[in-house]
Amino acid sequence: MRRFLVLLLGAFFVLTLFAIFVLSFDLPSVEKLKDWKPPEATLIYDYKGRVFGDVAVQRRYYVPLKDIPPYVREAFISAEDRNFYRHFGIDPVAVLRALIANLREREIAQGASTITQQLARNLFLTPEKSFKRKLKEMLLAIKIERTFSKDKILEMYLNYIYLGQGAYGVEAASRIYFGKHVKDLTLDEAALLAGLPKAPTKYNPFRNPEKVKERRNYVLQRMYEDGYITQEELQRYSSMPIKVKLENRYYGMDYFLDYVKDYLVENYGEAILAGGYKVYTTIDRDLQAHAREALKRGVMRVAKANGIPFLPDDPYEVQKRYQEQKVELKPGKVYIGKVLEVNSQDLKVEVKDYQFNVQINQMPVEKGDYVLVRFVKKGKKAEVSAEVLPDLEGALVSLDAKTGAIRAMVGGYSYLRSPYNRAVYSKRQPGSAIKPIIYLAALMKGYTQVSTIDATPKSFYDPSTGKEWTPKNYEGQEYGTVTLRTALAKSINTATVNLLSEIGFDMPIQVGRDLGIELKPYYSMALGSIEVTPLELTSAYQAFANLGKKCQPYFIEKIVSPDGKVIESHQPKCEQVLPPQEVRVLVDMLRAVVLEGTAVSASSFGRIIAGKTGTTNDYMDAWFVGFSPYIVTGVWVGYDMKRSMGRGMAGAKVALPIWLDFMSVAAFMYPNEDFPVPEGVVLVNCPTPMYFVDGTQGVCSAKQEDELKGIVDPDILKKMEQEEPKVKEVP
Numbered sequence: 001m002r003r004f005l006v007l008l009l010g011a012f013f014v015l016t017l018f019a020i021f022v023l024s025f026d027l028p029s030v031e032k033l034k035d036w037k038p039p040e041a042t043l044i045y046d047y048k049g050r051v052f053g054d055v056a057v058q059r060r061y062y063v064p065l066k067d068i069p070p071y072v073r074e075a076f077i078s079a080e081d082r083n084f085y086r087h088f089g090i091d092p093v094a095v096l097r098a099l100i101a102n103l104r105e106r107e108i109a110q111g112a113s114t115i116t117q118q119l120a121r122n123l124f125l126t127p128e129k130s131f132k133r134k135l136k137e138m139l140l141a142i143k144i145e146r147t148f149s150k151d152k153i154l155e156m157y158l159n160y161i162y163l164g165q166g167a168y169g170v171e172a173a174s175r176i177y178f179g180k181h182v183k184d185l186t187l188d189e190a191a192l193l194a195g196l197p198k199a200p201t202k203y204n205p206f207r208n209p210e211k212v213k214e215r216r217n218y219v220l221q222r223m224y225e226d227g228y229i230t231q232e233e234l235q236r237y238s239s240m241p242i243k244v245k246l247e248n249r250y251y252g253m254d255y256f257l258d259y260v261k262d263y264l265v266e267n268y269g270e271a272i273l274a275g276g277y278k279v280y281t282t283i284d285r286d287l288q289a290h291a292r293e294a295l296k297r298g299v300m301r302v303a304k305a306n307g308i309p310f311l312p313d314d315p316y317e318v319q320k321r322y323q324e325q326k327v328e329l330k331p332g333k334v335y336i337g338k339v340l341e342v343n344s345q346d347l348k349v350e351v352k353d354y355q356f357n358v359q360i361n362q363m364p365v366e367k368g369d370y371v372l373v374r375f376v377k378k379g380k381k382a383e384v385s386a387e388v389l390p391d392l393e394g395a396l397v398s399l400d401a402k403t404g405a406i407r408a409m410v411g412g413y414s415y416l417r418s419p420y421n422r423a424v425y426s427k428r429q430p431g432s433a434i435k436p437i438i439y440l441a442a443l444m445k446g447y448t449q450v451s452t453i454d455a456t457p458k459s460f461y462d463p464s465t466g467k468e469w470t471p472k473n474y475e476g477q478e479y480g481t482v483t484l485r486t487a488l489a490k491s492i493n494t495a496t497v498n499l500l501s502e503i504g505f506d507m508p509i510q511v512g513r514d515l516g517i518e519l520k521p522y523y524s525m526a527l528g529s530i531e532v533t534p535l536e537l538t539s540a541y542q543a544f545a546n547l548g549k550k551c552q553p554y555f556i557e558k559i560v561s562p563d564g565k566v567i568e569s570h571q572p573k574c575e576q577v578l579p580p581q582e583v584r585v586l587v588d589m590l591r592a593v594v595l596e597g598t599a600v601s602a603s604s605f606g607r608i609i610a611g612k613t614g615t616t617n618d619y620m621d622a623w624f625v626g627f628s629p630y631i632v633t634g635v636w637v638g639y640d641m642k643r644s645m646g647r648g649m650a651g652a653k654v655a656l657p658i659w660l661d662f663m664s665v666a667a668f669m670y671p672n673e674d675f676p677v678p679e680g681v682v683l684v685n686c687p688t689p690m691y692f693v694d695g696t697q698g699v700c701s702a703k704q705e706d707e708l709k710g711i712v713d714p715d716i717l718k719k720m721e722q723e724e725p726k727v728k729e730v731p
Contacts (some may be wrong), residue, residue, distance in 0.1 A: 039274030164200030298658030404551030433614025489597030538634030548578030
């Protein structure tokens with residue numbers, strides 16, 4: 001048997017030498033590595049110059065060997081190739097040991113790759129398991145060793161090796177797993193990283209801490225055996241718990257990062273994602289993090305109030321629950337289902353041993369997603385069907401009021417559940433949040449805050465449906481004659497549509513166009529029957545906050561190439577599209593929304609703010625868009641599909657609390673100042689101080705008593721009879 005084994009090994013070496021001779025003519029040139037630059041992540045910075053994240057084909061940050069601590073290098077050498085500094089690219093002893101094992105198993109069951117061989121395989125070869133590929137790998141390793149120093153080879157390896165979680169190289173892995181640079185790693189952290197190349201998924205420290213600890217301690221033991229650490233260090237670091245930055249588990253998953261990435265790829269191609277560029281954006285890192293949490297808290301609050309079930313954010317937890325759930329096929333039961341197929345009209349969903357075809361409507365799901373499924377009774381028989389319960393969603397956009405710079409953008413309550421960016425791409429009806437356009441148009445046609453309008457219901461022909469249409473007020477409330485100020489503050493639908501019928505379509509449509517919103521000549525447009533994205537609507541309100549000066553929303557300040565050249569830059573693009581005098585009066589009316597109208601719960605906010613609520617039919621969409629003189633924020637809440645959130649789920653109850661949560665930080669980053677008053681606008685005490693375009697202030701006298709009835713307290717009317725209005729010019 002021994003003689004046979006010797007003959008077999010001899011024959012194998014002869015064949016190997018012949019194969020080496022043949023394959024040596026078909027090897028790539030390692031000389032190219034002299035100018036080799038591995039793909040590096042493109043870094044994204046916020047507007048304060050802080051790193052916000054990155055976009056990458058391979059997330060990598062190249063660091064020279066001198067910046068990698070000796071114990072990090074030693075950890076990888078002990079774990080992967082303890083004879084690295086003593087062999088010529090191949091470790092003959094390890095090769096012989098693996099060869100015997102592989103011949104015994106008649107397959108590639110054991111490897112013996114040195115660090116140099118791993119580098120050769122990763123750079124030049126495919127990961128297939130074959131003797132031909134292995135021989136090429138060995139030949140390339142020898143050529144690399146003859147061309148480069150050991151230190152250079154180790155430097156390339158430590159910057160190229162894949163370490164899981166999308167991290168290539170030790171610097172990227174250090175940032176993701178520990179939130180620090182490789183130069184700041186501790187010995188136990190270095191050993192953890194060194195244990196990852198063997199099986200990055202199996203030893204993922206975010207998922208398998210026990211296996212990771214076992215593997216880390218194995219590396220520490222090897223380091224002790226190789227003389228790199230003392231027995232005392234071995235004992236101390238082996239007893240340490242695994243501590244990683246769990247919040248980095250989904251590093252790089254962000255709606256705004258996706259928005260930037262899409263722009264970069266569209267304009268420069270995917271090469272920019274691997275070129276080590278620097279992109280300086282307008283985002284505020286702190287506000288973005290706060291916006292994510294504020295939106296999540298608000299959406300979950302509404303869901304709990306309505307008894308809406310929710311899936312966990314963590315997809316690993318969802319998968320675990322899906323596998324462990326015990327399914328009972330009864331109507332009303334809710335379970336986690338897995339999407340098997342996505343068609344134009346329906347989904348094929350699996351719930352353990354059951355499969356259903358479920359109709360969908362505007363629900364952005366993909367194959368492999370998990371969804372909540374409720375069993376329902378089908379027909380008169382005792383059959384059971386299924387329906388998908390959509391997640392309640394939301395979006396938040398915040399802009400600098402003076403420049404249009406995007407400071408925060410969150411496109412859903414959880415990126416992990418759905419990366420679809422509703423802030424940018426989801427078109428929804430704005431409801432009453434569109435009304436300021438109608439009232440501004442009226443002001444531009446000579447109306448004032450205290451001009452009156454009949455608020456009794458009237459019927460109008462709607463060309464979009466070809467039928468007569470009669471608007472109704474929230475909860476069926478009725479009004480008589482009201483002022484424009486009250487009609488907007490209390491969001492009176494009948495008054496708004498009647499006002500539109502008086503002023504006509506031309507002016508509102510032009511105002512909408514100036515604000516970037518396309519209105520249609522239907523009376524229902526006064527109540528928000530058109531569709532807009534949260535970004536579009538928030539951008540329109542930016543012009544209100546900036547007194548008619550519309551700034552194009554932008555999110556990139558400059559893009560810098562690896563050699564330091566600025567290849568693209570942006571400055572605010574603002575234009576005075578609306579008269580500042582009438583806009584300032586509208587802002588005063590939107591202040592009334594907060595002080596005495598539908599958003600009165602924000603009246604004690606602590607900053608001077610204005611804004612407007614919005615709610616669509618059957619409570620399908622809830623909005624609040626509001627602003628201070630410095631920052632404007634829009635919030636939308638609803639389902640992706642057209643579905644009611646439940647009775648009473650209006651903008652003031654659903655969206656406004658989220659807005660207040662976010663702005664309780666954002667607005668307080670700026671001075672507490674009132675909106676500026678342009679020349680030609682005066683303040684009148686009538687008796688509530690109001691702004692008017694100069695020349696119209698006299699309309700607020702006591703002589704207007706008849707028109708003011710029903711909207712002003714009788715005691716105030718008596719006071720108005722005793723005092724003539726005092727006009728004060730405001731600089």
